[in-house]
Amino acid sequence: MKVEQTRSVERRAEVHAALADTTRLRVVDLLTVGDAASSELSSRLDVASNLLAHHLKVLERAGVVARHRSEGDGRRSYWRLASGLPPTGGPSLARPGRVVFVCTANTARSHLAAALWRAASPIPTTSAGTDPADRVAAGARSAARRHGLDLPDVRPRHLDDIGPAPRGDDLVVTVCDRAHEELGAASQVHWSVPDPVVAGTRAAFDLAYDELATRVRLLAPLVEQAC
Known part of the structure; x- marks a missing residue:
């Protein structure tokens, strides 16, 4: 001891x-x-x-x-x-009119992140992809149900098709490396979350959910308190 x-x-x-x-x-x-x-x-x-x-x-x-x-x-x-390290602060952020979560296919991570954001913050949110697929991954829907998260029944959309922010500027948060590297400086915040669709397992989707939930919990108060 x-x-x-x-x-x-x-x-x-x-x-x-x-x-x-x-x-x-x-x-x-x-x-x-x-x-x-x-x-x-x-x-x-x-x-x-x-x-x-x-x-x-x-x-x-x-x-x-x-x-x-x-x-x-x-x-x-x-x-x-590193995991488990308590936050020490955070950079100055402007309060956005909307938070936009982006991944490549808009089938899992970005939808889960937007749903988690809606549950955590009054700031509007949406999700999109740089190369959207045909439908949201079944594993993402199952993970949302397991965690009691409301995941809207919508089709993946391209980033160009989501329209302007309702109030002021968007805060673009990429949740996959490919989207971040494609968007460059337009990706203001990046969360490097492994793609659960590749593994396709319940554990992979739950791991993505848990990481996104932690990230949302840290970011939401920073942007809500911003001027």
Whole structure:
């Protein structure tokens, strides 16, 4: 028991030490909202790539951040906050007129994210795809039913077909790597969620649901409190 307590204290000390730097705190703030590639972090923070690499290495070694390969461009990696790390803050966000969740086919992740958003926030939302399929995945509908989530019976739509925001600007949140890489700067927030349709299993859809629910829970208060 004493060994476990000692290790817990050591772990907390490592995390606090890693966060004891302005640039590293800014990295964590950005990753609280969404995932990002090294080049995106460098651009947003206006930090040279070699210096950013050092800060990311410190955060990774302390277990604060982790990275994984893109499902789209396999040459690219995305950084994210490590699981279980409490948020330390977040960047300044403008309150959007609407939140638009986008994935490639608009068959699972984007629909689930929009439904979760409707349950969590009064800010309007919708979903769309960059290359929409014919129908919403049966696994997404089943996952929604298991979790008591209202998933509207609608067909996938292209991003160009959803019309303008009802009030002000859209906040575009990509929930798949391919859509993020296709949209570029138009994707203001990115959540690198593995595609459950590829595996097609109940576990894969539940995992996507759980991750999206966590992300929505973190983002909703940040945009609702924004000016």
